[in-house]
Amino acid sequence: MSILIGCESRVLVQAITGKSGQLQTKAMLEAGTNIVAGVTPGKGGQSVFGIPVYNYVSEAKREHGINTVISFVPPAGAKDSCIEAIDAGIDLLVLTTEEMATEDVVELLAYAKAHNTVLVGPGCAGVIAPGVCKVGAHPVSFFMPGSVGIVSKSGALSYEIGKTLSDAGIGQSGVVAIGGGPLWGFTQRDAIELYEKDEQTKVIVLLGEIGGSSEEDAAAYIKQHVSKPVVSLIVGRNAPTGKSLGHAGAIVSGNVGTAETKIRALKDAGVCVVNSPRELTEAVCQYLNKE
Numbered sequence: 692m693s694i695l696i697g698c699e700s701r702v703l704v705q706a707i708t709g710k711s712g713q714l715q716t717k718a719m720l721e722a723g724t725n726i727v728a729g730v731t732p733g734k735g736g737q738s739v740f741g742i743p744v745y746n747y748v749s750e751a752k753r754e755h756g757i758n759t760v761i762s763f764v765p766p767a768g769a770k771d772s773c774i775e776a777i778d779a780g781i782d783l784l785v786l787t788t789e790e791m792a793t794e795d796v797v798e799l800l801a802y803a804k805a806h807n808t809v810l811v812g813p814g815c816a817g818v819i820a821p822g823v824c825k826v827g828a829h830p831v832s833f834f835m836p837g838s839v840g841i842v843s844k845s846g847a848l849s850y851e852i853g854k855t856l857s858d859a860g861i862g863q864s865g866v867v868a869i870g871g872g873p874l875w876g877f878t879q880r881d882a883i884e885l886y887e888k889d890e891q892t893k894v895i896v897l898l899g900e901i902g903g904s905s906e907e908d909a910a911a912y913i914k915q916h917v918s919k920p921v922v923s924l925i926v927g928r929n930a931p932t933g934k935s936l937g938h939a940g941a942i943v944s945g946n947v948g949t950a951e952t953k954i955r956a957l958k959d960a961g962v963c964v965v966n967s968p969r970e971l972t973e974a975v976c977q978y979l980n981k982e
Contacts, residue, residue, distance in 0.1 A: 693820030693865035694840065694885040694892075695783055695809065695877075696759065702826060703751050703781075704729045705762040705772050707739050711787075712763040715828060716740060719761075722831045724824040727755040730772075748779040761785040761817065761826050769813070770795040777808045785826050786812030786876075796874045803876055810876030816846025816868035829853070829866060837862015838891055839975055842882035843898035844871050844905070848926065852898060855968045861975055864891040872903055879909040887917050894920050894978045896971065897962070899953055901927035906953040914960035920978040921962045924971050925950050 702719070706712040707729025716739060720726060726742055728751035735746035745751040748760065760781050764772040769788040776784055784803065791799075791813050803810040811818060817827015822836035828846065833854040839861060843849035846868040853866055867882050869875050879897060886892045895917070899906040906925065913921055928950040954964050963978075965971045 693818075693823060694882065694889055695811070695818050695865070695867065696820050696826050697823055698725075700725060700759045700783075700824060700826065701755060701757050702726045702759045702761060703748060703755070703757045703776075704742075705748070705760060705776065706731055706764045707742065707744060708734050708737065709763060713739055715761075715763065715787075716742070718828075718831070719825055722819070722825045723822075724826060727751075728757060748776045748781075752779045752781070757781060759783045759785070759826060761787065763787055766791045766795075770799050773799055773810075774802055777803055777806050781808060783826070784808055784810045784812075785815065785817045786810060787815060787817065787827070788812070789814040793874070800874065800876050811867065812870050812875060812877075815870035815875070816849065818868075819866045821863050821866070827868070829868070833857060834866060835862040836864075838864050838893040838979065839896055840864045840882070840886035840889065840892035840894070841866040841896045841898065842879050842886070843868045844879070844900055845898065845926075848898050848900075852896065852924070852968055852971065855972055856975065859972050859976065861972065861979065864889060864893075871900075872905070879905050880912045883909055883912060883917060883921070887919055892919065893982055894922065894975050896975065897921055897923040897957070899923060899925045899957075901925070901950050901953070902948040904948065907956045910953075910956035910960040910962065913957075913962060921957075921960075922971055922974045922978070923957050923962050923964050924966075924968070925953050925957075925964065 819825035821834040
């Protein structure tokens, strides 16, 4: 099985009637995702691709037993709509929205934690279980079922590595893109913990980038708790200090968050750190051949 999502996922799409909501709903349906309802306030009673639309998450939850929500609500309304979903008692919330106010993100992350809701995001590409379903934006054609579990901050990097592995005939048990930060809910460490427990996953791939301490935190967990092989690629090694590299969280300040500190911590934890997608594929292949 994959992590976070699977055949048991009953998904609701927030802002399903919007442009992004409709586009991604169609793609998720084509990937096999069991989308049972959508919500857009004021649009209750309509339908999108045959999926009933409700005004409130609580209404849809009563009718359809939803356990997973993906939100495409714009930044101004994202916090309140996510709190509504959390109050409905869902297990997993995937928040794709970018450029939310920092104070909104801080409040939302604390609220989700207090209510035991797993929040992936904000500003994330989501999750895919290749061959089963997806809750997010990952292009299905880039991935194939297998035994490599991937976690990445960047959605685009997870797409690239997924396709590179698939082109080499190496499938994935799951792929999670948590968002570029600087603040997020579900972390790289969280994903690694789940992959370590997942019977389908044989090799873990950690895709990191400069900025913050997420990779160092993951390395500390790996050193103490992970028995499966971990392969890591850290991007942004040549970025100048104080300059953002694409993501808000990808910025080096002094000696904190540098590629060197991350690579040192990962190597100290026994992680195989590589320099390119090609090297990553070769390392993963070697580990799988030892199984």
